[in-house]
Amino acid sequence: MTAPPEDAPGEGPPVAVRTTDLHKTYSGPRGDVPAVQGIDLEVAEGEFFGLLGPNGAGKSTTIGMLTTLVVPTSGAAQVCGLDVVRRSVEVKRRIGMVSQNNTLDNDLNAFENLEFRGRYFGMSGKDARRRADELLEMFTLQDRRKGTPFELSGGQAKRLMICRALVHRPEVLFLDEPTAGLDPQNRVNLWEVLRGLQQEGQTIVLTTHYMEEAEELCDRLAVVDHGRILASGTVEGLKDSAGADTVISVSYDGTPPEDVGKLRERSGIERVEVAGEQVRVFAREPDGVLGELVAIGAAAGVGVTDASQLRPSLETVFLTLTGREYRD
């Protein structure tokens, strides 16, 4: 059973993870790195929550603090109602963590990796072995039971790491970039596995830099960049929010004609940005905008070298919020 959060007993749906103005600054020989700069999160029990952001956004640092591996510089975080700094030992018992790197024990076979973890968490030998078999079965790894981590494919190794994180039946499962480096087939297979876990009631927090993954899996997500949350909510909510227009981009073979500015007056157009030879139009009603940009160019004797139209998506949310294209 999860204890109610320390600061809000009995209020609202049970909270599995909460952070308040969480900060982490790494100090190093080349100065301070403000990796996380004031993150407020709330994840409900049973929820599938994602932290989505580009490289260096602070995702691993945030998940590191939540899993007690990184000590916050300031602010607070509770997991299962327990402060991650003051009650780190108890927090560790209630969570499972799958890190981005392969951390399986290469001297042990698949079964033993799980059995040892069970013993570490205080299970009897019999219970640990039973749980190991149950998990291998659940994750269709039975035929790899005796295989060493070296003999596993990338997808199998990741599944085994998830099994190992689940041995002690954690209340919250944290996954840092679970599908990074997997081929598309293995990625989709792993999505199935994670969905299955959630259907059984597992609370899951994952980080990813794949927009598609966040969109596929997460009930709610926070878009992070430079250590801050830019926006959070459901995927649909994010798309409906202020920043979710269709974005029409056109590159000209010269300075964009001044007349593109006139598009600002058209209804259904939120914003027109000109940067160098590129023009970006953020539109609620995108029909005809692309044609008009081409026509405006032609009238001024400027050709179009590149054009694209992005429908509202996490991509356009990111673009609108940061002014930068999201590259993963």
Ligand SMILES: Nc1ncnc2c1ncn2[C@@H]1O[C@H](COP(=O)(O)OP(=O)(O)OP(=O)(O)O)[C@@H](O)[C@H]1O
């Ligand atoms: N141990 C550390 N010491 C110093 N700086 C660090 C350390 N770990 C991370 N950083 C820096 O903190 C910032 C955030 O890094 P973090 O690993 O949390 O980002 P991330 O979102 O997980 O990125 P990625 O998608 O590349 O995994 C980066 O600028 C990174 O270089």
Ligand SMILES: [Mg+2]
């Ligand atoms: Mg990371």
